Amino acid sequence: MFHVKLPEAGTLDVPRETEARLRAYLALLQSWNARINLVAQAPEEQLWRRHILDSWQLLPLLPDGVLADLGSGGGLPGIVIAIGREQETHLVESDRRKSAFLIEASRALGLRHVTVHPARIEAARLPAIQVVTARALAPLKLLVPQAARFLAPDGIAVFPKGRSVDAELTEVAPHWFMQVERFQSRTDDQATILRLSEIRPAGA
Template sequence: MSIREQMRQRLCAGLAKLDIELPNSVIGQQLDYLELLIRWNASYNLTAVRDPLEMVTRHLLDSLAVLPFVRGSSLADLGTGAGIPGIPLALARPDLEVHLVDSNGKKARFLREAVRQLKLEQARVIEGRVEAVSGRFDCITARAFASLADMLDWGGHLLAPGGRWLALKGKFPQDELDHLPTGFRLAEVHEIKVPGLDAERHLLVLERLPEPA
C-alpha cells in the first residue's frame, strides 16, 4: 500500500470519528497539501513533525476538529506557521475567506506556494506581525503561540462584533482565563478528542463584549 493511501485511510478514519464529512475531492486536496509540506519541510524546516502519518493526525485532524465551530464568512489564522489550521479549514470551507498571517518569511513563501498550487482563491497570505494587520473577521483561529492575554492584546482588534475567537489550547488554561483583557469573555469550552492524538485538547470560544452605549 502506498504511503498516500495509508495517509488517506488514516484521514478518513479520523474524520469518521469526528463525525465530519468531506467530499473525496477535498480529501485529495488535504493530502496534496501534506505532500507539498513534506517536500518543503526537507529544506525549510517548517514543522518538527516528520512522519507523514503523524502529520495526518497532528496537522489535518487536529485542524479539522475545529471545523464545526467555525462561523461566518471570514477567518484570520494568526501565527499560522505552515498553514495550521488555516489551510485545512480553507480546503474544507471553499466559501470561507481565509487570511493566513505569519511574520516568518520562509513560512510565508511556503504559504503563497501552497495557496497557488491548491488553487485556494479565497485565501490570502499576510506576511507580518499580528498587531500590524488590519480588518475585521467573523472568526479568528490561533494555535497556542502565546498566552490568551497576549493574543488578544495583539490581535483582538481583528475580531468583528459578534465574532468568535477560537483559541486552541492543550490543558485547560484557567490561569490565562483569569487574566483575560477587558472587553472579552469566555463563551464556550469544548474538550476535543483528536483521533490518534493522546493529548489534551481544549477549544476556547471567546467573544468580544458589546461596547458601552
C-alpha cells in the first residue's frame, strides 16, 4: 500500500497559482451559496479550513487514475481534488441546482478534466474508476456497495468520517470484506479518513 505524509493542520504548501485557484473556487461557492444551500454559512477563513483544507488533505492518499466523487454537492472534495490533480474526474450529483454549480465551477476554473453527471448514483454511467471519494454523504453500509459498483478490481475508496467511524465499520463488516487504513484528520481531531481497498462482498 501507499506510504504518505499528510499536511500539517492549517497549512497548505502549494504554488501561489494553485492557492489562487482554490480561493477563486471558494469565492464561487460563497456566491452561489446565497442562492442555493451548498455549505453552512460561516466566515471565509472558517470555510477555508473546514472545507478547502479538509478536502485538500485527501490528495496524498489518492492513487493515480480516474476518480469519481459521489454525491459531490458543492464540489467537496471533488472540485478541490480536481484542482490538485489534473486527472480524469467524475462528479456525481443528483440535485440539478448543485450539478449546475459544479458545471459552472469546472468551466470557470478551467477544469477540463472534470465531467459532471447530473444523476442519482445508482443511475450514473461511469468508466472503470480507480478511486472513489465521498464526503458527508452516507454511512459506510450505503457507501461501500455504491463504491464497489464503480471501482476497478484494484481500486480504492477514500471516505472522511466523524465520531461514528467505529460503529459504521462494525455495521458494514458482516457484509463486506475490505482492507481498512485509518488516517487522523489534520483539520478535525474528531475525524478520521478511511482508505478502503480490496473491497468485495463477504464470502465472495
